[in-house]
């Protein structure tokens with residue numbers, strides 16, 4: 016395959032909006048999952064700081080570290096041939112100063128091989144987004160519910176239209192190539208999508224965004240316990256895996272596994 020003929024890069028990702036092609040995005044934190052997602056034809060893979068919740072069992076994303084995002088991002092990038100890979104900037108890796116933000120985002124790009132970073136914020140992060148973009152680092156913004164600010168805002172639907180519009184426009188003007196919109200009423204997300212010339216990627220933001228993102232473990236039914244209303248379960252892997260493991264235990268205990276088929280003669 017010629018090197019770049021089928022890969023999704025930042026310009027192609029952005030062009031999908033004007034081409035009216037819905038953008039698909041899922042999270043991944045490891046090699047095999049990223050490989051499956053990429054081979055299934057998903058346009059973009061996010062190495063999210065949700066790894067702190069999904070992979071590590073924490074209650075929030077706040078504890079995710081830069082080194083962890085780089086560690087997981089590197090595994091994901093090694094698996095991906097087509098999708099645009101975006102790695103999250105974790106809490107306090109971009110808020111302290113522009114210089115720190117550039118150093119940290121630079122490490123993410125250099126050490127993982129991903130094409131872009133994502134950070135939470137709009138208006139108040141506009142200077143940082145512009146600084147990163149000026150340094151040659153593509154940035155996706157994240158407005159609406161910002162899980163890194165959960166201690167200030169909690170997990171609830173964001174309905175402040177003026178703030179959302181200001182945040183999204185500021186991110187666009189600062190040079191962001193796209194924006195995740197999390198937990199926002201559908202009509203408001205539709206308005207943001209119409210207002211912006213960059214793609215909007217919704218999670219809990221209804222059907223009118225330019226694309227959708229979900230946490231892969233949620234949509235595959237791998238996460239245990241309650242899930243947000245906006246998640247659709249496309250599989251029940253938890254149950255499948257649990258059944259397979261019970262069956263394995265049963266067969267080992269009865270002597271049905273291994274049988275002749277699995278033994279060397």
Ligand code: KIV
Pocket residue numbers: 042061062063064065066103195218228229230
């Ligand atoms: O960290 C993450 O996985 C995210 C998505 C939920 C959008 O930011």
